[in-house]
Amino acid sequence: MRLLEVSDLEAGYGDVQVLRSVSLHVEEGEIVAIFGSNGSGKSTFLKVLIGTLKPWGGTVKFMERHVEDLPPEERVKLGIALAAEGRKLFLGMTVEENLLLGAWVKKEKAKENLERVYSYFPELYEKRRELAGDLSGGQQQMLSIGRALMSEPKLLMIDELSLGLAPAVVDRLANILTRIREEEGISMLIVEQEVSLALDISDRAYVFDLGEVVDEGRSEDLLRRDSIRKTYLSVL
Amino acid sequence: MGILPQLILESLLLGTFYAFMSLGFSLMWGVLNIINLAYGTYIILGAYTAYTLYTGLGVDPLLSIPFSFLLGLSFGVLLQRVLIDRVMRLEPFMVLILTFGLDVFLSNLLNLIFRADIRSIDVPYAERSFVIGPVIVTEVKVLVFFLSLLLTGAVYVLLQKTWTGRSIRAVALDREGAQIVGISPGKVFAVTSGLGTGIAFSSGNLYGVLQGFTPFDGGMLTVKAFLVSIVGGLGRVESALAGGLFLGFLEVFTAFYLGEGWKFFASLLVMFLFLLIRPRGLLGGKYYGEV
Numbered sequence: 170m171r172l173l174e175v176s177d178l179e180a181g182y183g184d185v186q187v188l189r190s191v192s193l194h195v196e197e198g199e200i201v202a203i204f205g206s207n208g209s210g211k212s213t214f215l216k217v218l219i220g221t222l223k224p225w226g227g228t229v230k231f232m233e234r235h236v237e238d239l240p241p242e243e244r245v246k247l248g249i250a251l252a253a254e255g256r257k258l259f260l261g262m263t264v265e266e267n268l269l270l271g272a273w274v275k276k277e278k279a280k281e282n283l284e285r286v287y288s289y290f291p292e293l294y295e296k297r298r299e300l301a302g303d304l305s306g307g308q309q310q311m312l313s314i315g316r317a318l319m320s321e322p323k324l325l326m327i328d329e330l331s332l333g334l335a336p337a338v339v340d341r342l343a344n345i346l347t348r349i350r351e352e353e354g355i356s357m358l359i360v361e362q363e364v365s366l367a368l369d370i371s372d373r374a375y376v377f378d379l380g381e382v383v384d385e386g387r388s389e390d391l392l393r394r395d396s397i398r399k400t401y402l403s404v405l
Numbered sequence: 406m407g408i409l410p411q412l413i414l415e416s417l418l419l420g421t422f423y424a425f426m427s428l429g430f431s432l433m434w435g436v437l438n439i440i441n442l443a444y445g446t447y448i449i450l451g452a453y454t455a456y457t458l459y460t461g462l463g464v465d466p467l468l469s470i471p472f473s474f475l476l477g478l479s480f481g482v483l484l485q486r487v488l489i490d491r492v493m494r495l496e497p498f499m500v501l502i503l504t505f506g507l508d509v510f511l512s513n514l515l516n517l518i519f520r521a522d523i524r525s526i527d528v529p530y531a532e533r534s535f536v537i538g539p540v541i542v543t544e545v546k547v548l549v550f551f552l553s554l555l556l557t558g559a560v561y562v563l564l565q566k567t568w569t570g571r572s573i574r575a576v577a578l579d580r581e582g583a584q585i586v587g588i589s590p591g592k593v594f595a596v597t598s599g600l601g602t603g604i605a606f607s608s609g610n611l612y613g614v615l616q617g618f619t620p621f622d623g624g625m626l627t628v629k630a631f632l633v634s635i636v637g638g639l640g641r642v643e644s645a646l647a648g649g650l651f652l653g654f655l656e657v658f659t660a661f662y663l664g665e666g667w668k669f670f671a672s673l674l675v676m677f678l679f680l681l682i683r684p685r686g687l688l689g690g691k692y693y694g695e696v
Contacts, residue, residue, distance in 0.1 A: 219584075219585060220584075221581055221584050221585070240589065241584045241585065241587065242584070242587040242588065242589045245585075245586065245587030246587060250585075251585050253581070253582070253585055257579055257581055257582035257585055258579070258582060259574070259575050259578040259579055259582060259583075260578065260579075261574075261578050262571075262574060262575070262578065266571060269571065270571055270572070270575050270583075270586050270588070271586050273568075273572065273586045273587045273588050274586075274587040276568060316586065319586075320586070320587065
């Protein structure tokens with residue numbers, strides 16, 4: 170089944186149009202990556218999907234249901250979650266409080282999900298009483314993803330997975346995400362600058378440029394395509 | 406020694422009341438990012454509520470605190486939903502003018518109903534006092550102290566340990582982050598405004614037994630709440646406590662050593678100095694992540 174179906178999405182800030190007629194879909198259980206240069210509208214796209222930015226036009230269907238006019242809290246309830254750009258953590262609160270807030274729409278299962286998230290990220294358990302602001306970059310990214318998992322999403326969206334993180338940390342995160350998909354079947358939509366990583370962890374990928382989808386396909390196919398290799402993987 | 410223990414005790418008792426009294430102001434400022442110039446008059450509204458219940462029905466002003474709280478809560482939620490939300494969205498600065506107008510309106514409404522005479526709530530235990538070693542203290546002040554402490558503690562627990570409290574702190578720290586996890590900022594604004602106004606109203610009951618009041622005393626109380634928030638720093642219960650105690654000590658000591666007339670002047674001077682030298686306040690900083 171199509172979990173997410175975006176058609177002809179247009180969006181921007183003020184008078185400046187950022188997204189032009191973007192269409193994209195995510196199947197159930199799929200990991201889909203979005204890559205492209207800075208300012209290509211990737212983060213804006215996720216903001217429109219979670220609902221903190223209103224689209225100018227086009228439709229967003231989640232599980233066959235139109236959600237483009239719903240406020241973020243309704244979308245989170247339906248099963249969309251975002252680990253946002255800049256992580257948007259509550260830096261002055263403890264790690265555990267941050268996770269609990271992730272369970273805002275699923276309070277009755279907060280305890281259970283806390284254990285589940287701690288099992289994926291044991292270091293968050295060790296640091297559960299520390300302030301989120303005192304964590305390292307990698308731990309903050311884990312917290313951001315962990316917080317998103319607390320609402321038991323069907324679609325987990327991650328903005329800038331590897332930004333500012335050490336390669337070893339990125340590898341671990343990639344492994345954990347693959348494990349989560351295997352164990353829980355959660356679909357993911359991952360925005361990633363580093364193209365080799367994006368293509369490595371995803372089943373399919375979309376290439377954004379200046380707010381448009383300029384290329385798409387199965388990740389393994391894209392990896393072999395010359396245009397992709399030249400532009401994004403600097404292979405000559 | 407001599408008078409010193411007495412002054413310290415008086416400062417502690419008064420300061421704790423100031424802390425509770427200012428908590429709502431600090432909360433609304435921190436979470437909604439508005440400076441509510443009608444706040445002091447909310448306190449006076451609480452005092453008149455307690456006064457009316459006491460003179461009309463004989464209900465002890467300390468027992469009618471829950472009633473004042475609920476009245477304030479409803480008033481605060483309604484006001485936020487109907488008026489402040491809209492203005493906040495359009496132009497935050499206009500909220501200052503809106504609450505200023507609200508202050509003028511409410512104090513004049515009270516004046517129409519109760520007239521400008523000084524009212525006081527003369528509870529039977531008003532004149533009783535204890536002597537403990539070198540100090541004398543009235544029963545009323547001790548009761549107000551313990552109730553302020555208890556209610557401040559209750560607000561602390563609410564903010565730290567409940568889902569509602571966590572959502573309030575989350576919105577204060579990162580509005581967009583809160584939206585992402587599914588919290589509706591609009592609802593949190595209404596709850597915060599309700600809680601803050603409820604605190605103001607219930608502190609009015611305590612204020613009413615401490616001293617006489619008129620419909621126009623709100624402005625001075627707003628300034629005090631403002632000072633407590635500046636000196637203590639915003640957004641945490643501990644900050645309000647620090648700011649409240651600071652104001653308590655400042656007022657009691659300047660009144661004793663320099664004279665009653667210097668009290669308000671000294672407060673304003675200190676507020677000015679804090680804004681100049683340490684605008685984050687004594688404890689400010691961590692709670693508001695973006696600072």
